[in-house]
Amino acid sequence: MIELTINGKKQPVDDEDMPLLWVIRELSGLTGTKFGCGRGLCGACTVHLDGEAVRSCIIPSKFAVGKDITTIELLSTTAAHQPLIRAWEKENVPQCGYCQSGQIMAAAAFLKHNPKPTDDQIRSGMNVLCRCGTYSSIHAAIRETAHTAAELPIKITK
Numbered sequence: 001m002i003e004l005t006i007n008g009k010k011q012p013v014d015d016e017d018m019p020l021l022w023v024i025r026e027l028s029g030l031t032g033t034k035f036g037c038g039r040g041l042c043g044a045c046t047v048h049l050d051g052e053a054v055r056s057c058i059i060p061s062k063f064a065v066g067k068d069i070t071t072i073e074l075l076s077t078t079a080a081h082q083p084l085i086r087a088w089e090k091e092n093v094p095q096c097g098y099c100q101s102g103q104i105m106a107a108a109a110f111l112k113h114n115p116k117p118t119d120d121q122i123r124s125g126m127n128v129l130c131r132c133g134t135y136s137s138i139h140a141a142i143r144e145t146a147h148t149a150a151e152l153p154i155k156i157t158k
Contacts, residue, residue, distance in 0.1 A: 004064050006023070006028050006071065007074040013027065018060070020059040020064050021035060021045045024056060024071055035057060036098075040057055041129070042128065043129060046128060047105055048068075049068070051070075052109060053106050072105055075104065075105060085104070087140075087145045088141045093138055095130075102128045103126070106126055110125045117143075117146055126142070
């Protein structure tokens with residue numbers, strides 16, 4: 001038996017090889033993190049592990065022991081990430097919405113490392129697939145967030 005910390009709450013796990021995605025969705029009941037490809041390629045399952053974006057479908061639970069796991073449910077409620085959420089809404093990013101939690105989690109981690117990104121950095125740094133093709137809106141929301149965060153006393157962190 002291992003214990004994980006998901007959004008600040010302890011979660012016991014009896015199968016240490018269970019992918020983190022299934023611990024989050026099935027054991028913790030946090031369904032904002034989506035299952036996409038199951039191979040770590042699409043990014044729909046992106047969460048933060050100690051503040052870094054990871055693909056939870058390919059991370060065995062045992063590798064998350066002692067680390068802070070943050071899902072979209074927590075990130076979307078933090079004051080530091082409200083500029084990102086507002087920009088997402090302003091730009092009408094979601095179409096079907098399936099990839100959006102992964103997109104937002106990836107964008108938050110990206111902005112933490114690139115607070116004033118160029119368009120080329122956004123294009124190369126955001127690697128979550130969107131079947132609806134809303135990339136221009138996603139990139140606009142990231143640019144808006146970087147601009148807003150630069151003006152406000154808000155730090156894009158976990």
